Every structure is written in C-alpha cells, then in structure tokens.
Amino acid sequence: MASYACFLALVITILTVGFAESVSDTCQGDTIYSERGSRLEVQCDITAEFIAVFWFRGTDADNGQLILRNDHQVKTVKIEGYNITDEGAMVINELQIEHEGPYWVRYLDKGANIHDRTLSIYVKVSLTSNPSIVACGSSSHEICRSIEVNKLQNKLLCIAEETRPPVDLTWNALNGEEQLSWYNNTLNITTSLYTSTSLLEYNPKDFNLEYFTCNVTGRDVQEPRPVGMFVKGYKADSVDKQDIQYFKSGSDLSLKCPKSELGEWGVRYPNGTYDLLWRKYPEYEGGSCLDTDRCEVEEDGTLVVNKVTFRDEGDYMCFSRTGQSDRIVENPVEVHVSPPLMKTVIKGCEDVDKCELNVANKGSLECSIFGSRPSSKPVITLDTTVTDIEVFIFGHTYTEKESTEPGTFDTKLYVEYTIPECSEVVSIECTPGKNDHEDNIDKSVVNLIT
The missing domain is CATH 2.60.40.10 (Immunoglobulins)
Structure with missing residues (x-):
C-alpha cells in the first residue's frame, strides 16, 4: 500500500508534448481547468494507507457512474479513455470536451473509514490564431x-x-x-x-x-x-490645402509630412481613384511604396517619388496623428513635360527659328507647340518693331490633340491675315501663351514677303 502526506491536497499533472503543469489545491469542491488533448492526472492525497479507491462521474455514488477502482491493488477500468494509478490517481489519457463535469472519489482507509471528495473538470480550448x-x-x-x-x-x-x-x-x-x-x-x-x-x-x-x-x-x-x-475619419476644419506644386517630368518629387504615431501618404488621381502609398501605425508599416522602388517615406515623414511622370499627377494626401494633433495636408501636384523642340513651330519654317515665306496679300498661317504637358497655346502677333503698316490678323482657331508621346499634347493655332497692297515685308511672331513651364519656350518669327 502507498503512504501519503498528512494533509489533504489535490495534485493535478497535465502532460503534453513539451509542456507540463502542476497545480496543488484542496480536493474538496475543487475546479480544474485543463487544455483539450492533454493528459490529465488527478490525485486526492489521503491521510492514511487505503484499502480501496473508487472514482465516479457525477456528484455521488447514487447519481454517478463508476469509472475506476483500485481495490487491494487490483485496478479496474470501467470506461475507455480513463486509467488509474497504483496510488489511486485518476488519469484521463487525452482530455476532450466530453470529459467535462463533476467527479466524485471515495476511498476506504485501513480502519474501514469512508472518505469522500468532489471536484469538477473543465476543458480549455485556447485561441489558436489572432482574432x-x-x-x-x-x-x-x-x-x-x-x-x-x-x-x-x-x-x-x-x-x-x-x-x-x-x-x-x-x-x-x-x-x-x-x-x-x-x-x-x-x-x-x-x-x-x-x-x-x-x-x-x-x-x-x-x-x-x-x-x-x-x-x-x-x-x-x-x-x-x-x-x-x-x-x-473627416474631422472638420483640419485640412491644410497647399498651393499647386509643379514638378518636371523625370525629376524627384519630395513632399513634407509631420512625423507621427499614425501616418498615411496617399494620392488621389484625377480619375478619382486613391492609391495608398504608405501607412504606419503601431507595429505595422505598409503600402505600395514598400512593394516597389518607385517611392519611399523617410524617417521624418517626407514622401519621395522617384522620376515622376504624368501618371504621378494628383492630390497627395498626408494624414498625421500624434497625441491630440490630428491633421491632413493636401498637396496638389502637376507634372510638366517641356516640348522636345523647346520652341513654337510655324508651318513652312519647321527647321529654323526665323524664316521668310513668299505669300499673297491674303492667306493663312499655322503655328504649333508639340509634345507639352500641360498644353500650351501659341499666340500669333505682328512684330511692330519691324512692321509699321496695318496688317489684319483674324479668324483665330485652336485645335488640340494627344501627342505621340503619352501624356503630352500638340496644340495648333490657325489664323488668317490680310496685308495691304504694296507692302514688301511683314514680320510676324509666334510665341507661347501664358504657361507654367519651368523652361522657356522660344518664339518663332516669319517674314512674309508679298
């Protein structure tokens, strides 16, 4: 017979692969929580050598089901899945939810005294993935x-x-x-x-x-x-809209944003779509800038877009939140493409900046600017520093179409003119109209000889 300590205690041992746990508590009325699939061993320490130990599912012998007994070291298992040790401990080989419930144990000491204990077992199923x-x-x-x-x-x-x-x-x-x-x-x-x-x-x-x-x-x-x-969200009166910024095609775009605990850089394109470039919040950083070398966000929150093209035009939105500071900075961006010829072009004088044309007293002129973004309208005027006679220029007609270079435009001005009789030379200029191009677009000059 086994010898036991001089106090009552519950010893619970849970064994799984790489995991073990021991809990000691009084046996009477105790509640045990253990992980599904674990091996559970429950032993009520007794005060003296025992003659027999009986384990029941239920609250007592009358309302319970006998599952285990150890009678004079003869062990009997009544229900599959359970076992009993030499010391009288109940073993559940692989704990499942159906093992939940109240248990009752009775043992007889050498003096034929009866000792009863009760306990409850609850099965835990832990969260295996993040919510x-x-x-x-x-x-x-x-x-x-x-x-x-x-x-x-x-x-x-x-x-x-x-x-x-x-x-x-x-x-x-x-x-x-x-x-x-x-x-x-x-x-x-x-x-x-x-x-x-x-x-x-x-x-x-x-x-x-x-x-x-x-x-x-x-x-x-x-x-x-x-x-x-x-x-x-959309907190009222918190949007700081900046003036339009112009960037030359092929240059690097750089926009400031306050460093923050929460941050986002995105761009709303002219067609209304929104591209999340970068987003930062606790323990996370993501966005399309992290998936490509096209753009990056520096430590201080500055957004850099490398070698911009017309496809990068839009409203760049900086969202920042630090403590109670919560603001949006909106940066409208336009990308400019300068005309490859960097000049206006008069029909008939395509290869030179200044030429002479033999014309009648009445006729027409065409002047174009090719491959610019945004489009730039040419302007035809009389050069009064050379010509002091009255020349009528009328019938101004503009046309615009997409250029062969994607994202750029060709613009053309068509005019009619009337030159007085007996005039020898009339000088006419074609200049770029008002535009925001960083580079100067040169004018072209034609001398009309009648």
Missing part, C-alpha cells in the same frame, strides 16, 4: 447583416473563434481610452466551442486618423493577442 476585425460596411458577417443598412457604416466587429470558455473582448483608442462596445458569445452545438464578438461604433467626425485595438483576455488566452484597425 479578426471587420468593418461592417463591407462585411457579410451575420452580425453586420442584422444591422439596419443605414446604420452599418462606422461600426467595427472583432471576432474570436473556436475557444472554450469564451474570451473577453474590449476596445481601446490610440490614446488608450477604453471604448464602449457590445459583446456576444455564441456556442456551436456541434463543436461545443464558442465564438466571441464585440461591436464598436465610432464617430468619424471626431478624428482624421484613429487606431482602434481589440484586446483579448480570458482563462484560455495564454498571451495577450491585441489586434487593431486603422480608421480614417
């Missing part, structure tokens, strides 16, 4: 579907699946302030596992950027598993 967060406005989750359509926006749902017991879910904003939310636990009767959900409603007018964290706690959570979602 998820969905925006109800774009989710088909049944909880989101149960909300009225006009109330779907501005709601986030945190979901933790397949745990036992259910976990606790709470929400925090970036500043750590706990947020009001509604939670629910659902039991899957097939698997006996719980799905826990928590619904958060926020007001997008309170911020431009926010980061909501869903925190997971509970008996079956072995380590904290917070997950978060980056949310954009």
Whole structure:
C-alpha cells in the first residue's frame, strides 16, 4: 500500500508534448481547468494507507457512474479513455470536451473509514490564431447583416473563434481610452466551442486618423493577442490645402509630412481613384511604396517619388496623428513635360527659328507647340518693331490633340491675315501663351514677303 502526506491536497499533472503543469489545491469542491488533448492526472492525497479507491462521474455514488477502482491493488477500468494509478490517481489519457463535469472519489482507509471528495473538470480550448476585425460596411458577417443598412457604416466587429470558455473582448483608442462596445458569445452545438464578438461604433467626425485595438483576455488566452484597425475619419476644419506644386517630368518629387504615431501618404488621381502609398501605425508599416522602388517615406515623414511622370499627377494626401494633433495636408501636384523642340513651330519654317515665306496679300498661317504637358497655346502677333503698316490678323482657331508621346499634347493655332497692297515685308511672331513651364519656350518669327 502507498503512504501519503498528512494533509489533504489535490495534485493535478497535465502532460503534453513539451509542456507540463502542476497545480496543488484542496480536493474538496475543487475546479480544474485543463487544455483539450492533454493528459490529465488527478490525485486526492489521503491521510492514511487505503484499502480501496473508487472514482465516479457525477456528484455521488447514487447519481454517478463508476469509472475506476483500485481495490487491494487490483485496478479496474470501467470506461475507455480513463486509467488509474497504483496510488489511486485518476488519469484521463487525452482530455476532450466530453470529459467535462463533476467527479466524485471515495476511498476506504485501513480502519474501514469512508472518505469522500468532489471536484469538477473543465476543458480549455485556447485561441489558436489572432482574432479578426471587420468593418461592417463591407462585411457579410451575420452580425453586420442584422444591422439596419443605414446604420452599418462606422461600426467595427472583432471576432474570436473556436475557444472554450469564451474570451473577453474590449476596445481601446490610440490614446488608450477604453471604448464602449457590445459583446456576444455564441456556442456551436456541434463543436461545443464558442465564438466571441464585440461591436464598436465610432464617430468619424471626431478624428482624421484613429487606431482602434481589440484586446483579448480570458482563462484560455495564454498571451495577450491585441489586434487593431486603422480608421480614417473627416474631422472638420483640419485640412491644410497647399498651393499647386509643379514638378518636371523625370525629376524627384519630395513632399513634407509631420512625423507621427499614425501616418498615411496617399494620392488621389484625377480619375478619382486613391492609391495608398504608405501607412504606419503601431507595429505595422505598409503600402505600395514598400512593394516597389518607385517611392519611399523617410524617417521624418517626407514622401519621395522617384522620376515622376504624368501618371504621378494628383492630390497627395498626408494624414498625421500624434497625441491630440490630428491633421491632413493636401498637396496638389502637376507634372510638366517641356516640348522636345523647346520652341513654337510655324508651318513652312519647321527647321529654323526665323524664316521668310513668299505669300499673297491674303492667306493663312499655322503655328504649333508639340509634345507639352500641360498644353500650351501659341499666340500669333505682328512684330511692330519691324512692321509699321496695318496688317489684319483674324479668324483665330485652336485645335488640340494627344501627342505621340503619352501624356503630352500638340496644340495648333490657325489664323488668317490680310496685308495691304504694296507692302514688301511683314514680320510676324509666334510665341507661347501664358504657361507654367519651368523652361522657356522660344518664339518663332516669319517674314512674309508679298
């Protein structure tokens, strides 16, 4: 017979691959939580040598089911999956949810005295993956579907699946302030596992950027598993719109943005689409700039786009949030392409800046600017420093079409003229109209000889 300590205690040993745990407590009325799939050994230490030990499923012998006995060292197993040691400890070889419930143990000491003990076993199923967060406005989750359509926006749902017991879910904003939310636990009767959900409603007018964290706690959570979602709002009077900035095609675009805890760089293209270039929030950095060498965001928050083309035109949006400072800086950007010839071109004088044409007293002229972005309208005028007679220039007609170089345009001005009789030479200039090109576009001159 085995010899035992002089006090009553419950010794629980849980053995899994690479994991062991021992817990000691009084046996009477004790509650044991153990992981599904583990080997569970439960032993109620007794005060003296025993004659027999009996283990029951249930609360007593009358309402329970005998599962194990050790009678004068003769061990009997009544239900498969259980075992009993020489010392009278109950062993569950592989703990499953069906093993949950109350247990009752009776042993007889050498004096034929009866000792009864009770305990309860609960099975834990730990969270094996991080919970998820969905925006109800774009989710088909049944909880989101149960909300009225006009109330779907501005709601986030945190979901933790397949745990036992259910976990606790709470929400925090970036500043750590706990947020009001509604939670629910659902039991899957097939698997006996719980799905826990928590619904958060926020007001997008309170911020431009926010980061909501869903925190997971509970008996079956072995380590904290917070997950978060980056949310954009529209706080009134917080947009700082800058003047248009012009960048020459092939140059590097550089735009400043305050360094922040939460940040985003994006560009809204002229067609209305939005490209997320870069986003930063706790323990995360992402965006298309990290997937290519086309652009980067420096440590101080400056966005650099390498060798811009016309396709990079748009409104560059900097969102920054540090503490209570929450702002948006909007930077309109245009990309300019200077004409390859860097001059206006008069029809008939294509290869030179100044030429002479023999013409009639009445006729027409064409002047063009090829391959520019934005398009630039040519202007035809009389050079009064050379010509002092009255010449009529009329019928101005402009045309514009896409150039052979993508993203650039060809513009043409067509005019008619009338030159008085007996005039010998009339000098006419074609100059670029008002434009924002950094490089100067040279004029062309034609002398009309009648």
